[in-house]
Structure formats: structure tokens, C-alpha cells
């Protein structure tokens with residue numbers, strides 16, 4: 001080897017490691033968009049199994065969808081998940097967990113964006129403006145970070161048509177105006193279809209069948225058609241469904257008395273208190289249950305558990 005060649009090689013190696021450690025150092029203090037960072041599927045599985053109660057279908061589908069998508073080096077379209085179910089059954093809770101596994105700061109990350117219909121798109125007269133803004137926001141954010149996550153809460157309160165503005169981004173295009181959306185993830189949350197899910201869960205219960213025996217195929221087709229035909233679903237006659245751009249319709253089952261108790265215990269644990277079964281029972285007994293005759297499912301899921309616990 002000539003000394004000059006060796007010198008260049010050493011120089012290049014130093015520059016490279018210097019660059020790498022600089023990047024590492026930088027990303028330790030400032031948030032970086034790590035597009036290629038793999039998903040820790042077993043950690044996600046463990047967290048969902050430990051923390052999400054009574055949602056065997058959602059757990060299974062979310063795991064499958066995310067691992068498949070993140071393991072695919074060349075996805076043909078962004079991942080689109082539509083979460084449906086009764087109030088307080090864990091849709092926001094799961095989105096938060098998923099967001100944290102994709103970008104460690106979760107909902108506080110610069111690459112995770114939460115839109116709430118009644119907050120961000122309240123006026124029916126402004127649909128055109130919202131569509132333009134939405135396109136601009138999404139284009140800007142995906143240009144900055146290809147693996148951006150967009151969560152749309154309260155889809156059922158979104159004026160019909162608003163969401164169709166993002167249809168071009170969800171489609172099978174390699175690029176739209178020079179930006180590729182294929183690594184992005186879109187999550188829609190909605191109460192629409194909650195009645196259909198409850199009906200099927202109730203049918204199983206009345207037939208003496210186990211809740212865990214409900215399969216995705218019992219619910220997914222009913223859900224997609226139901227949501228498409230529901231004027232108040234945010235996806236009414238939506239091109240997103242028409243064009244099969246939603247990859248998974250994920251049902252959240254209504255929560256039973258035993259699940260509410262599990263939520264109370266989880267909350268006590270999170271507060272660092274010892275589990276007091278008397279209090280657990282008292283809090284769960286204060287919740288209201290439906291249908292009137294059988295009183296199986298909690299009206300508000302686990303939603304008011306935290307505030308109720310404050311009174312005990």
C-alpha cells in the first residue's frame with residue numbers, strides 16, 4: 001500500500017465514524033426521523049397483551065398489520081387502519097401505544113400527528129379549506145419524514161368528503177408531486193360501526209359462545225359495508241372504501257364488567273397504590289351497563305374509570 005492511499009482510507013474511515021457518531025449524538029438530543037428503524041414486534045405484542053383488555057381481535061390485527069408493513073422494505077402504499085368501536089374501548093389508548101412503538105416520543109413526536117374532527121375541522125361550510133389544509137399538512141410532514149404517522153380521531157364527526165382529500169396519498173402511486181407516501185401510516189378512529197360490533201358480540205353471548213371465538217371474518221365485512229353506508233361515519237360513500245384503500249377495519253368489542261375491573265386495577269397500579277378489591281368492585285359497580293335486560297357491556301367502556309377512582 002502506498003502511504004497516500006492508506007492515509008486517504010484512514011481519513012475516510014475517521015470522517016465516516018465521525019459522521020455516524022455525530023448523527024447518533026445529534027439524534028440523542030434532537031428527534032430524528034428513523035425511517036428504516038425496524039419495529040420491535042415482540043415488545044409491541046407484550047405491551048398490547050399486558051395492557052389492552054378484552055380486545056383479542058384488535059391485538060391480533062394491529063400486530064399483523066404493523067409487522068407486515070414495517071418488514072416490507074418496499075410497500076406499495078401507505079398503511080391505513082380504521083379502528084371502530086363503542087366509546088372507551090381502547091381506540092385512542094392503542095393508537096398511543098402504536099405511536100410510541102413507531103416513534104419513541106409517541107404522540108409528542110414531531111412525526112406523529114393527531115387530528116380531531118371537532119377541533120380541527122368544525123365548520124361544515126369550510127370543507128374546501130380543510131381539504132386544502134389537510135393536503136398541505138400531510139404533504140409537508142411526509143416530505144420531512146416519510147414514516148410519519150397521522151391519526152384522525154372522531155372520524156364519525158367529520159363532514160362527509162373531507163377525508164377524500166387525502167385519497168391520492170393513500171393510493172398505489174410511487175410518488176405524488178415528487179413525494180412518496182408509501183412509508184406513512186394513517187389511523188382512523190371512529191364510533192361508527194360500534195352498534196354492529198355490539199350486535200355480533202351480543203349474538204355470541206346469547207348463544208353461549210365465548211367472546212374470544214369471535215373472528216375477524218365475523219366482523220370485518222359487516223363493518224366496511226356498514227361504515228360505507230353510514231352517513232355519519234366520516235367514510236360515507238368514501239372513495240377510500242370504494243377503492244379498497246383501507247387495509248384493515250379493526251373492531252373494538254364492547255367491554256364487560258370484568259374488563260372494567262381490570263381497568264380499575266391497571267389504574268391503581270399506575271398510581272402506585274396497592275390493589276384493593278373492595279374499591280375495584282365499588283368503582284365497577286358505579287358504571288352503567290347495557291342492554292337493559294342483560295346489562296353486559298359498559299356504556300362508557302373504561303372511559304370514566306380514572307376520574308371515578310379519585311373519589312375512593
Ligand SMILES: Nc1ncnc2c1ncn2[C@@H]1O[C@H](COP(=O)(O)OP(=O)(O)OP(=O)(O)O)[C@@H](O)[C@H]1O
Nearest residue numbers: 051052053086087088089090091092093263302303
Ligand atoms: N380495552 C382496554 N384495555 C385497557 N384500558 C382501556 C381499554 N379501553 C379503554 N381503556 C382505558 O380507558 C381510557 C379511555 O379509553 P380510550 O380513550 O382509548 O377510548 P376510545 O375507544 O378511544 O373512546 P372514544 O371512542 O370515546 O374516543 C384509556 O386511556 C385507557 O386507560
